[in-house]
Structure formats: C-alpha cells, structure tokens
Amino acid sequence: MDKRIEFKGGIGVSHAVADAPVRRGAGKRFRLDKPELLAPAGSLEKLKIAVHYGADAVYIGGQKYGLRSNADNFSIEEMREGVEFASRYGAKVFVATNIYAHQEDLPGLADYLRELEGAGIAAIIAADPAVIEVAQRVAPGLEVHLSTQQSAMNWQAVKFWKEEGLPRVVLARETSMEEIVEIKSKVDIELEAFIHGAMCSSVSGRCVLSNHFTDRDSNRGGCCQSCRWKYDLHQEGRSVMGPGDHPFTMGSKDLSMIRHIPDLIEAGVDSFKIEGRMKSVHYVASVVNAYRQAIDAYMADPDGYELRQEWIDEIGKAANRPLSTGFFYTVPGAAEHIYEPEEKPAPYDFAAVVTGYDEASGMAVVQQRSPFKPGMEVEFFGPGGRSFRQRLGDLFDEQGNRLDAARHPLQTIRIRTERPVVQWDLMRKKIL
C-alpha cells in the first residue's frame, strides 16, 4: 500500500492536505482527496499537450496488447520520452494492455511488461487475468489497474480484485453514482470512472459485432464500431420504420460529466478518466482544460463552487457531439441515444501549436496544423482557461520572409501575439 500513499501525495502536491475540502452528508464530514484527472494520449504530442493542460496522468497504447490497434501507438522509446516529459510535471503514464488475449498473444507478454516497467510506466490497465497475473509476477514495479473491459460494477467484484492485489479498479460504465458511493464505502480501493467521451453501448467486452461482420476481433483492438451502423428493425415479418423514421442504432451519445463534478468528487471517485486515444490534439487540450479548471475550483472552495459556462463552451469548441450522463443517474433511454446524423463539425479548428515565445519582441513561434493567413481572427489558449482572441498580423517564415499565408503542415511560422504565450499553447480558428 506504500505505493498508493505516495501516489496520492503525488497528485495532491498543489493543494496542501490541510486545505482539503470535506465530504458532506449524513452528519459525517470526511476529508476529500483531490481526484486524479486522467487523459488519453494517442501520440507523444498528445501526451505532452494533455500534461501541459493539466492532466495528472495519461494513458497510452503500446504497440501490442492494447485495444486501439488503429491508434498511433507508442514504441518503448517514445514511452521513455513520454514518461520523462510527464515526470517534469509530476504526472504519470499508464499503458492500456486491455485485450482479452488469445493463445498466440501469451508468448512475449512477460518481456513486453518488463519493458514497460523499465520505461518507467506507472501502471498498466488490464482486463484479462492472463495479463494481470504475468504483470504481478514479472513486473512488480507496475501497478495493475483493472480495465473497464472486465465490467466490475458491484462492490463484491471490486473486493475480489482488491484481494487479487490490484490497487485500482476502473468501474464498468454501467455503474451508477449511488452504486459508486456504496462500493467506495465497502471497499478501500482506488476507483476510476470514465467521465467524458465516447462509450460502448454494450457492456464493455461483451460485444463481438466486429468479429461477426468483419472478422476483426473487438476484444483485441479490432472494433469497427458496428454499434454505430444503421439497422432496420423488423418485427412480425416487416420493418417497423415508417416514412421519415430514423433507422435503429445501438450508438450512444458521448458521456460528459462536466456539470456534475461535485457529485463525482463527493462519491469518492479517485480518478476521472477522459476517453479518446483516437481524438485530436485540440480535443484533448480543450477537454482536459475544462475538467482541470472545474476540479480545481471545487477543491479550492467546495461550498462556493459554481459551474462555469466557459468550461462547457471550451469542450464545445473542439467537438460538437451530443452529450449525456450515461448510467450515473438513470438507465439511459431514448434521449441518450443517437438516431440522427451523429456529428456536426466543431466550430473551431486547430490551426497551430506554439513552440516558443520571445518576450522582448512579443513574437511567438508556432507550428502550422491547418492553414491560416493575416487578418484571420484566431484564439490562443493555454492551461487554466487562459485565452485571448486576436486578428493575425504579418506572418514570417524561419528566414524572416513575409508570407501571404501559412499553407504547409508543420511549417514554422513567426507571428506577433497580443499577449504572452508559452510552448504547447494552441492557436485555433473559428470555422463556423
């Protein structure tokens, strides 16, 4: 348990224990630990952005044993670099090794887990006991967190995994707030819950639609999102769809708990997990930015806490998907599913990442990610809700030549910013 204490200390650095808020209700007042904000990082750059914007920990995929075989997964060398970067901010790096292994996946597992341990990875996220047991045996320096793929949704299942030596369980997405409170009261273990992002509408792990439709194994990262396809529901020999009716789908609206941060903290959720290793840099930055501010605001003053519209707006700038609260308050119904066209474009597009700033000249160096030109209105934003809008002045290339537009991906551009910026801040442009 030593590790756990050290870990809690790690994430609480910025807030002294004496200032920790208390949990209300039932005449008892418990001290609340500050929850961890855990962000997805589909690439080294996303890892850096997530940490820069305030994630206490990030989870990534390696080149084996993870569930996002399409993601831009990390080599061991990139993991080392990610761990080194994160450690400068006091942040941890977890690796998802959450497949359900087949026989062919078992050889090599021990070596891989040892490599993760050697690279400084703090924890793996695993569902299959085959992975869990090997990790405990060969890589004792890795914490093992139970993946949501194991679908632990009751306190006795959580207790079982605690007795197996796991310091943390990622709860099934079906677990309600009330159930979390009960689990927390009955089992002394860290609880992690998804709080934002796309969701399986099935019980995680209990869907093999991809296997059936495309011979791609969803429990080994081959999911082709067949739940989001359109289906025609038939009964008594004919389609139930009338003129103008939407087709049937299993697709769920995304989860968003930004409006319910106090409930999550008071329920005792130790780690707030954002989904989305496949999501963009812009998405990761915006979502982490919003939740970081909400959590910090609540912890600083629980009684005076107020939800701020700008946090909700911040999330909305990077993604425009319909949102819901999943199973936290009630079993999702018709309003929590997506029957209509799913996604509208986000109102802002990621235009550049700041790579440097010269205070004396007020000039920023940025790397282009989508085209921009002088006169365009852009927004610079950084951690803590720091942001400002400005109209772009002259653009210069590295040699100091004036440009009529920044046309080339990854091109280095110098521009004057109206306020100071720092490396890893982002620049976005309004497109809608």
Add this chain to the structure above:
Amino acid sequence: MNKAAELLIAAGSIGQMERYIEAGASAVLIGESRFGARLPGDIEAGEMREAIARAHAKGAKAYVSVNKLFRNAELPDLPGYLKLIADAGADAAVFGDPAVLLNAREAAPGLKLHWNAEMTGTNSAAAAFWGRKGAVRAVLARELNEAEIADIKRQTTLEVQVQAHGMTNIYYSQRNLLQSYMEHIGREAHIVDLGADRGRYLAEAERPEEKLPIFEDRNGTHVMSADDICLLEALPDLLAAGVDSFYIEPLLKPEAYNITVLSSYRSALDAWAANPEAYRFEERWLDDIRALQDPDRELSFGFLYKEQVY
C-alpha cells in the same frame, strides 16, 4: 479420452428439461433470469429441488446458471440462492461475475463452479486463473478457432466446454435499446412485448440477408448471431482435442428443432464413444437438422476455421 463427452443444453421448464434429456442431453443448464443470462425460460428457486432431482433421476447432470453481471442491489440474494441450489443438489453453478465466487466460498463451499465469461473466455492462462479460484470448468468464447480450442485444452487442467450448435450472443447491453427506439419513433412499447419470442431482428443495409435476432429482458438488450453454428461435422476433431462438453444453445428455437439437434449430436457422440477409429459421419444426422432449419438462418462453423485480425 476415458469418459464420454457431455451433451449440454439449457432448458426453460422442468418438462422441457426432461424431454431434452430423453432426446440425448446428458446435462442441462437451468435457472432464472434474476441470476442467469439469456435462459430459455425460468425455473424458479421454489422448483429447483424438484428440477434437479428429476434431471438426476433421468441420469443427467443439472447445472444452474448464475452468470449475470450483478448490481450492488442484487448481491444480497446471492448467498441464499447459492446455498439453495447447492442443497438442491446442483452439479455446478455457472458464473461470470467474481461476486459469485466470493459468495459461493461462504454460502456453498461444496458447490462446483463453471467459469463462463462469454466472449471474454479466450485463453488458457485466464482459465487457469479462474481454476485457482475454484472453477472446475472453463466455458470458452465462441470466437475461437479449432487450433485455439485445442491448445487451451492442452494447457489447462480444467474441463473445457464449447458451444456446438445454435445462435450465439454477439452483443449485450444493459440499456433498453428496443424500448428506447420504439419510443424514439413514437410507438408504444412495453417490456413484456419485447421478449425473445417476438421474432424481432435487425438487418444492416449492406447485409440484408443477415438477420440478427434482438430481444430485451430484465437484464438488458441482447443481439444474437445471424447464423446458427453447427459443429456436428467437426466433433471428431474436437473430441480428439479433448473437449469435455458440447453445449447446444436452444434460444429462440422451437423445442422440436432442439430435440432433433440433440438426437443428431447424441448419435454422433455415441458412435465416436463406441469406437473412435471406426467413427464415420452420417449425413442423415445433419439432414435431420437441415429439414427443420429456418431457411433464413445459415448453418455455419462459426469461428472454428476462421482467422481473425485486429
């Protein structure tokens, strides 16, 4: 191969259970939807003693399905139920949720346990893990191929059960997807009308010939495969690999169909048991099944000879 392989089927009532045993089942899976997932009918706690006694009287084993994923509020019922089925003489309880393990240790320490985690039972190391926790049997995922099944059996000391026939569950949600959709398109829908016997299915635009049965019950929404697996012709290989139990999924099928399936598999298993060297597949075993097969549903080998990618 010292002992005869088991032919197992789920049954929804005591009478049906007896008819299935007469047709050739050597073991039955029974229970109720409060504890078990996707059963063809409820044999409630009050009937359990009689059901198990009748199965035993006919020489068959009786396993009780306790393989749901449980919520906190459902946990208090587990110790009493496990004790009841143990006292009633159940030959094993089938579980997926580790909460059942914890309760069985306390309430029914003598009760044998079969591990069935549906699509997530995919390797021998996991089987060994659950074996160390008390399971004597691993029920394998349907999404494994023959080489994987054989290798798992080689690497484990547990009994191995595979599904040999019928539809498979390919998607399980705790959302009420049918009810939600009917509401969305403005139709009244009630849970009792959404059950397994209503002939509802999904068809995807690019695969209109694949009809995926869908139903909703107290545990959520279940989508089933468009084909029925039929491993009858593969039995010799699976028997040679040492598979201990062959499960027939009776869900959404007429009883007469299931009885025919049992008879065919019984004939094949008996022929193999009598003399594996002299075993010859008889086409009429399959023809009998084909004669009753829903023309919309293909008989297939499932994943037995497939390569999957990821």
